[in-house]
Amino acid sequence: MKLNQRGLLIVISGPSGVGKGTVRRALFEMKNHNLVYSVSMTTRQPRPGEVDGKDYYFVDRETFQKNIENDQFLEYAEFVGNYYGTPKDKVEEALDNGKEVVLEIEVEGALQVREKTKDAVFIFIAPPSKKALYERLSKRGTEDKALIDKRFAKAEKEFDLAYKYDYIVVNDEVNNAADRIMAIIRAEHARTERTINNYKKMLEE
Ligand SMILES: Nc1ncnc2c1ncn2[C@@H]1O[C@H](COP(=O)(O)OP(=O)(O)OP(=O)(O)O)[C@@H](O)[C@H]1O
Numbered sequence: 001m002k003l004n005q006r007g008l009l010i011v012i013s014g015p016s017g018v019g020k021g022t023v024r025r026a027l028f029e030m031k032n033h034n035l036v037y038s039v040s041m042t043t044r045q046p047r048p049g050e051v052d053g054k055d056y057y058f059v060d061r062e063t064f065q066k067n068i069e070n071d072q073f074l075e076y077a078e079f080v081g082n083y084y085g086t087p088k089d090k091v092e093e094a095l096d097n098g099k100e101v102v103l104e105i106e107v108e109g110a111l112q113v114r115e116k117t118k119d120a121v122f123i124f125i126a127p128p129s130k131k132a133l134y135e136r137l138s139k140r141g142t143e144d145k146a147l148i149d150k151r152f153a154k155a156e157k158e159f160d161l162a163y164k165y166d167y168i169v170v171n172d173e174v175n176n177a178a179d180r181i182m183a184i185i186r187a188e189h190a191r192t193e194r195t196i197n198n199y200k201k202m203l204e205e
């Protein structure tokens with residue numbers, strides 16, 4: 001009997017503006033990793049500099065709706081007026097190829113994945129304070145005040161769900177947060193490998 005070592009699914013989430021994207025980019029710049037980023041689909045308009053197929057697949061609502069009807073998403077959610085979803089096929093393919101797949105998604109979607117998937121690690125990125133979160137959202141300069149306030153109000157509810165995650169990492173400093181996440185990924189990987197090796201050994205006895 002051959003046991004394939006499937007890759008690990010890593011779900012990084014947390015409130016808007018906490019620095020998920022910034023920390024994820026720092027993570028991917030590290031050496032010797034086996035990570036693949038899952039590009040989401042969204043109905044949001046691209047921000048200046050965002051590239052279709054790299055940052056998101058930018059689609060209209062009708063296309064997104066068709067993807068829902070065709071069961072194309074691992075999870076999806078509405079977030080402050082737009083839809084966001086994780087295309088299922090690409091994630092499955094990468095996991096089957098032994099890759100460690102990173103989803104960077106909001107809390108409602110993360111909890112949908114939690115319901116569906118056994119072998120995944122859930123990391124909640126938290127800000128050092130609520131004040132810092134508001135400042136980061138404002139300083140990014142990608143939303144007007146009304147939208148910043150909506151995202152911040154949503155964050156208040158998301159904090160209440162942080163206990164459902166396996167780990168909470170405070171993004172005080174980007175490289176520190178990325179280091180902590182890499183340590184979690186390596187530890188989880190080693191744990192999974194041990195479990196499979198123990199099982200193989202048991203089969204041989
Ligand atoms: N540790 C940090 N200290 C100070 N500023 C930070 C830190 N991490 C990220 N930032 C800044 O905070 C802003 C928000 O970061 P980023 O866009 O990565 O957040 P996000 O969680 O991905 O947001 P969203 O969920 O809305 O996409 C950016 O301007 C970024 O440069």
Ligand SMILES: Nc1nc2c(ncn2[C@@H]2O[C@H](COP(=O)(O)O)[C@@H](O)[C@H]2O)c(=O)[nH]1
Pocket residue numbers: 014015016020040041044075076077079084085086104105106107108109110
């Ligand atoms: N449930 C999902 N949430 C997603 C996905 N891709 C991104 N996101 C999250 O949405 C908010 C807003 O994103 P922004 O780019 O408009 O700032 C943020 O928390 C993202 O992490 C997804 O596929 N599913």
